[in-house]
């Protein structure tokens with residue numbers, strides 16, 4: 001084994017550069033061929049399986065060949081350049097023992113996609129291919145034929161560094177060993193504002209979770225910073241690779257707690273060459289709705305619990321508040337008068353067998369039957385025909401039984417009397433619910449918890465079906481008025497799906513005019529809160545082949561049901577840590593979650609190494625949580641910086657100044673992001689500190705779930721505990737967000753300003 005001097009390192013880098021240059025040259029050729037081979041390549045990638053089971057080796061081999069044909073090569077290359085991360089990131093030096101043609105040394109490069117040369121020899125194997133597995137699985141105890149594992153650090157096409165790990169105690173003379181290990185190098189780097197992929201430094205236990213069989217439910221648990229999220233995302237990329245037809249065709253849904261979270265992770269999958277995954281926060285799982293506001297804990301508890309289903313069931317059977325309450329018509333010379341009680345009977349009869357929004361005909365039939373009971377004269381069939389054909393009856397039913405948008409129905413709960421009448425919840429809870437929807441009607445914003453309730457109502461009511469344009473409901477006429485100022489001449493009301501026109505909309509001369517998509521935009525811009533709440537087309541539950549749920553410990557039972565509707569035939573990856581939970585009734589949540597998973601097989605992986613926090617920071621956080629949750633899942637932090645978290649106090653009136661000084665210090669100590677995590681009571685006052693530098697941001701405790709920063713300033717920890725639904729668990733989340741430095745600032749009455 002040789003020692004490493006600068007010259008040697010340079011020589012090693014130059015040698016690697018030669019290979020990387022060959023790979024890019026081959027890739028450029030492949031890109032030129034791409035259009036020609038596209039059809040053939042995709043063909044080879046299709047396997048005959050019916051889309052269940054896991055891929056067989058030979059099927060995987062077919063997929064790797066397709067990568068050599070790389071229809072998407074140029075696209076991927078562009079995205080890799082954009083990332084400034086290298087296409088080739090690893091090299092294995094292997095020794096094959098025993099006889100046979102394969103005996104001897106082999107050099108194998110590992111990268112984000114597979115590339116072969118003109119002789120069909122692999123220049124790089126895709127990190128997801130079985131041939132790449134030893135890169136992640138080899139250890140000194142079980143080297144799997146690997147002598148040296150090397151990580152190449154690249155910027156675009158340039159090799160800028162190498163880091164080696166030796167797998168054998170006594171390597172051959174010519175094996176040079178460089179660096180202190182790639183993992184430590186990656187962990188000490190500054191983090192930036194987006195999560196990066198870890199494809200070059202995936203650890204053995206992480207790799208097992210990533211490559212676990214596709215079927216069933218794969219659970220990934222572990223404490224903060226143990227790589228659960230990043231592992232789950234690599235698993236999604238692996239599944240797409242290993243059974244592309246199933247997962248790209250059926251769709252992969254990734255759900256996380258907040259919009260800040262989805263923005264944070266959104267680059268990981270594209271950097272691995274996958275851009276077909278749907279990322280959603282809990283506030284926008286239902287197409288057509290976007291919610292970011294959170295309810296106060298007591299209201300969230302009512303909205304999230306399964307008890308609310310019974311209330312929604314009753315609500316969905318309520319008459320439309322402004323609908324007519326009796327029917328008076330002449331049919332075939334006979335006067336018919338159906339009272340409120342008759343209408344109630346007809347309604348419950350129809351709803352016994354039908355979805356409300358798709359039972360127009362059944363509603364007419366039920367009224368006809370009641371009318372016949374009154375008339376009992378002549379032929380029944382003839383009377384029923386006349387009744388059904390009557391334009392007065394039609395006009396009545398179109399108001400009395402018009403399709404209702406689930407969002408409109410949920411807003412009926414703004415009426416406290418109605419909520420009380422429905423029963424199910426206590427008087428206090430009825431008040432909380434009514435206040436919540438009164439507030440929605442004032443400010444035009446849904447809360448995150450409302451999204452799952454709308455989804456539940458949607459499943460009960462059925463899709464909102466089209467009405468002819470002259471039969472719009474009252475709020476839709478408001479939309480029309482509002483849209484006219486944006487040049488929209490007509491709006492069609494559609495049934496399902498996102499804001500898509502039901503067909504071309506024509507003006508009087510038959511020319512196409514602006515369509516519903518623009519109308520939706522105008523609705524969102526509207527100053528009328530009700531119009532904003534009802535803007536856009538509500539989508540039904542789109543089904544996916546795989547559902548990945550992050551921060552799963554926070555989902556309410558109603559949110560589990562919402563995801564369950566989207567994953568009825570799916571396999572699942574579920575990521576969580578109970579000690580970070582912000583939902584109180586963990587047992588009820590567990591039941592709803594079991595129901596969502598059905599009878600799928602389960603497998604579970606536990607992560608016990610914290611890669612995020614410096615040990616000094618994590619020790620501080622662990623002490624806080626263990627005092628309140630003694631059985632919290634505490635991981636082992638692998639990295640020390642020698643810097644303990646700084647704990648400061650200040651007078652309440654001096655918080656902004658003290659925070660400014662603390663942030664200034666942190667900016668001097670780290671290159672990357674600095675987050676000021678503060679409870680609502682302080683956020684506004686502190687928001688001016690964002691002007692200190694581009695890399696400073698002020699954020700609320702809950703929005704930091706799943707995120708990380710190079711340094712954090714945690715302001716007023718006691719208030720964070722007091723204001724958060726999860727109490728000390730929320731503080732634990734906050735205290736585990738910093739990679740390198742953390743300062744805790746505590747306002748104390750009587751302290752020096």
Ligand SMILES: Nc1ncnc2c1ncn2[C@@H]1O[C@H](COP(=O)(O)OP(=O)(O)OP(=O)(O)O)[C@@H](O)[C@H]1O
Pocket residue numbers: 183186187196197198201202203206222223224225226227228229230231577611612705706707708736
């Ligand atoms: N093998 C690895 N190589 C390099 N970095 C890693 C590795 N594993 C994890 N990390 C890094 O550790 C950090 C924490 O990972 P991640 O956010 O996935 O953890 P988590 O368990 O989901 O955390 P939390 O539960 O606190 O949200 C990330 O910056 C991630 O990139």
